[in-house]
Amino acid sequence: MSEHLHPDIDSLNAFVEGVLQEDERLQCLAHLAECDRCREVVFLAQEPRSVAVAPRPAFSWRRWFAPIPVLAATAVVCIALVAIWLSLRSRIGAPTRDVAVRVTQPAQSPYNRVEAQIPKPSVARKVTQSARARRKPESSAEEKPPLSARANTPAPVAKDARPESAPAAPSSIQPPPDVSVTATAPPPIPFSIPQVQPPPAIAEARSLEPASEISGTVTDASGAVVGGANVQLRQLAGTMTRNARTDTSGAFKFTELPAGRYELRIEMRGFREAVQQINVHAQETAAVRPELQVGATAETVEVTAAVPTIQTESSRTVGKSRRKQAPEPRPLPSGQPPTITVTRGKVRLAVDSVGALFFSGNAGKSWKAIKPLWPGKVVELVSPAEPPQPATVGFQLKTDSGSIWLSRNGRHWYASPPQP
Amino acid sequence: MELVEAHDPRLHLKKLCDIDIGEFWREADAGTVGLSKDELATVLLRLGAKYNYGLAAGSTATRAQIGAFFQALQLQDLALAHACALGRDAAWKVFIARFKEPLTQAAIGITGSVVLGQELAGSLYAELFGLTDRGEQRSSPLAYYSGRGSLKGFLRATLAQKNVDNHRRFRRETPITNEDLPAASQAQIPTSDMLLRIGQSVTVTLGALAPEERFLLSAWFLDRRTLLEVSHILHVHEATVSRRLQRLTARLHEDLLKNLQISGLSRAAAEEALGTDPRDLDVNLRTLLQASRKSAFLQQGASADTEQV
Numbered sequence A: 001m002s003e004h005l006h007p008d009i010d011s012l013n014a015f016v017e018g019v020l021q022e023d024e025r026l027q028c029l030a031h032l033a034e035c036d037r038c039r040e041v042v043f044l045a046q047e048p049r050s051v052a053v054a055p056r057p058a059f060s061w062r063r064w065f066a067p068i069p070v071l072a073a074t075a076v077v078c079i080a081l082v083a084i085w086l087s088l089r090s091r092i093g094a095p096t097r098d099v100a101v102r103v104t105q106p107a108q109s110p111y112n113r114v115e116a117q118i119p120k121p122s123v124a125r126k127v128t129q130s131a132r133a134r135r136k137p138e139s140s141a142e143e144k145p146p147l148s149a150r151a152n153t154p155a156p157v158a159k160d161a162r163p164e165s166a167p168a169a170p171s172s173i174q175p176p177p178d179v180s181v182t183a184t185a186p187p188p189i190p191f192s193i194p195q196v197q198p199p200p201a202i203a204e205a206r207s208l209e210p211a212s213e214i215s216g217t218v219t220d221a222s223g224a225v226v227g228g229a230n231v232q233l234r235q236l237a238g239t240m241t242r243n244a245r246t247d248t249s250g251a252f253k254f255t256e257l258p259a260g261r262y263e264l265r266i267e268m269r270g271f272r273e274a275v276q277q278i279n280v281h282a283q284e285t286a287a288v289r290p291e292l293q294v295g296a297t298a299e300t301v302e303v304t305a306a307v308p309t310i311q312t313e314s315s316r317t318v319g320k321s322r323r324k325q326a327p328e329p330r331p332l333p334s335g336q337p338p339t340i341t342v343t344r345g346k347v348r349l350a351v352d353s354v355g356a357l358f359f360s361g362n363a364g365k366s367w368k369a370i371k372p373l374w375p376g377k378v379v380e381l382v383s384p385a386e387p388p389q390p391a392t393v394g395f396q397l398k399t400d401s402g403s404i405w406l407s408r409n410g411r412h413w414y415a416s417p418p419q420p
Numbered sequence B: 001m002e003l004v005e006a007h008d009p010r011l012h013l014k015k016l017c018d019i020d021i022g023e024f025w026r027e028a029d030a031g032t033v034g035l036s037k038d039e040l041a042t043v044l045l046r047l048g049a050k051y052n053y054g055l056a057a058g059s060t061a062t063r064a065q066i067g068a069f070f071q072a073l074q075l076q077d078l079a080l081a082h083a084c085a086l087g088r089d090a091a092w093k094v095f096i097a098r099f100k101e102p103l104t105q106a107a108i109g110i111t112g113s114v115v116l117g118q119e120l121a122g123s124l125y126a127e128l129f130g131l132t133d134r135g136e137q138r139s140s141p142l143a144y145y146s147g148r149g150s151l152k153g154f155l156r157a158t159l160a161q162k163n164v165d166n167h168r169r170f171r172r173e174t175p176i177t178n179e180d181l182p183a184a185s186q187a188q189i190p191t192s193d194m195l196l197r198i199g200q201s202v203t204v205t206l207g208a209l210a211p212e213e214r215f216l217l218s219a220w221f222l223d224r225r226t227l228l229e230v231s232h233i234l235h236v237h238e239a240t241v242s243r244r245l246q247r248l249t250a251r252l253h254e255d256l257l258k259n260l261q262i263s264g265l266s267r268a269a270a271e272e273a274l275g276t277d278p279r280d281l282d283v284n285l286r287t288l289l290q291a292s293r294k295s296a297f298l299q300q301g302a303s304a305d306t307e308q309v
Helices: A009-016 A022-034 A036-044 A057-065 A068-092 A096-104 A138-143 A155-168 A200-207 A315-324 B002-007 B009-017 B021-027 B037-054 B063-071 B075-085 B089-111 B114-129 B151-170 B192-207 B211-222 B227-234 B238-262 B267-274 B285-289 B298-307
Strands: A125-128 A212-217 A230-235 A241-245 A251-257 A260-267 A273-280 A285-288 A300-304 A338-344 A347-352 A357-360 A378-382 A395-399 A404-407 A413-415
Touching: A009 A022, A009 A036, A009 B151, A022 A036, A022 B211, A036 B151, A036 B211, A036 B227, A212 A260, A212 A273, A230 A251, A241 A251, A273 A285, A338 A378, A347 A378, B009 B021, B009 B037, B021 B037, B021 B075, B037 B063, B037 B075, B075 B089, B075 B151, B089 B114, B089 B151, B114 B151, B192 B238, B192 B267, B211 B227, B211 B238, B227 B238, B238 B267
Parallel strands: A212 A285, A273 A300
Antiparallel strands: A125 A285, A212 A251, A230 A241, A230 A260, A260 A273, A338 A347, A347 A357, A378 A395, A395 A404, A404 A413
């Protein structure tokens, strides 16, 4: 192969850059197939690919926007996860009743107003609103479907709940002056909105039929817990009857209860039968502490008790008060269980089993012992909100010696002047 | 016509493509590099005549085709290269500013060494300047730049060619040690008649290949180039090169069998003959593949003699 047959450098470069005419390209290929020298030249003359894709001025500009599709996809995934989480959260923990009310009734609707007052208790009682009241186990749901679950079911189920919840919403009852709570609307829960809106009457029933609970601990006269006692709960306005047995710590609990008035009957061998009436309002947990007296089984001791309730002015109020009162109250500093608990706003007073008085300014999160100015034990503690007591009296206690003491804030007490 | 071209190339160019040379001159920015309109017109006319305005040999270009050919050229690079070849200082300033760093980087990439690369680039500058020690007429390789490809690619190719020539000039043949050879095949050594038939069949089969197929086989089997390198040369994807190679080798096998059968062997004997140890064959595949069937560039021989760098 003679040297003069090599294509010139310009042709080789044009071949490398692919700008040769087809016939000239074929001539070049034919020569390259024969000439290893020119093959080597064209392979060496290639522009390195890394240089060919060297960053241009626009490249750095694009680099900033290159992750946008990835970020957008990530954002979409995050939004989807949050939506799923909110959906699950609303199905598990959010009050279905709130949703039904929010969907069917405006905020000013008279159907979603529930008012109550705190009556004077004569027996130890405690009222709390717990978020756990809405998280019911499957087993209890099978026994009787929760009202909150039924709120989204067709009308017949909701109608069943209306008679039970109706007594809990007397419009003539006035709430205590400083217990009112205002709250904002709960976040929208799109997955819980029913397809068909029920009529206003059904919506009212739904708004008044959330699940309630009754829990308590059975003790004897010395304060010791009584395990294995039979506890029977009977709905006074209906036919529902439920039974339970106290565990080793003397505790029992009834869940998924419609609001209304109940009779609690406790039986235990060697003790007198104790009967207690409890008024349970919507979405409340009534805590009772029945005390069994030693005696024959045939004897019955009837105790009349009214459970203080928290004003549920609207469904929004319920949502906020539930969140505020969600934390469990701490035990008293004395280590004794509380026998009387009175709540007024954030102030909570408690009397333990030995008659000592304790004060909590944060709804039971922390307790402080009140130094007693009175002799003996406290046997009665109330929060009077009506005349004849003046408005400055927030709490009233009675000792075992019969003396009555008053307090405005629960911390400072003074002896009640003798009644005329 | 020769007379007109010699006296006023601009008029000849205007007559050819009905385009004023001033348009090309402005587009090429030739005034910046010190190239006059006459000089640019001369270069364009020479290129058009050399490549027949991008048409096949024997075809006559129309005015539109002539204009399109000139428009397709890298006019700025063309003006710069020819101004440098004429020794214009302004052009060399532009050239140094644009190509000093890329040339050095290209030389380093080609040689694989910073020192050798800088040395190669330095030697190219002296050559591009076109002056010899004997004081002869200036002759720069830049004068052979046609503007069809980029000037940067032209310089890279020039560097590559210098590097290959230097390497070949000082390369020494290194014998392959016998230890690296594979063990001899246990197959029966075919007769000389069989070997002759096989050799003839291989020669005929390889001789019937198209130029691109021969280039593919040479680059892949002889030069051991990668698929990526071959794909860059052929301007196709490397997967395409792989498919072409696969099809080509399969077709080669079939063609060899056919040629062996044509030479008088049965199918079974032909397949058995293909299993012959290649070391028994008196066939030089490199020679066969690289055998020049026709003088591909004989048509350019006259110019190549003078243009070869």
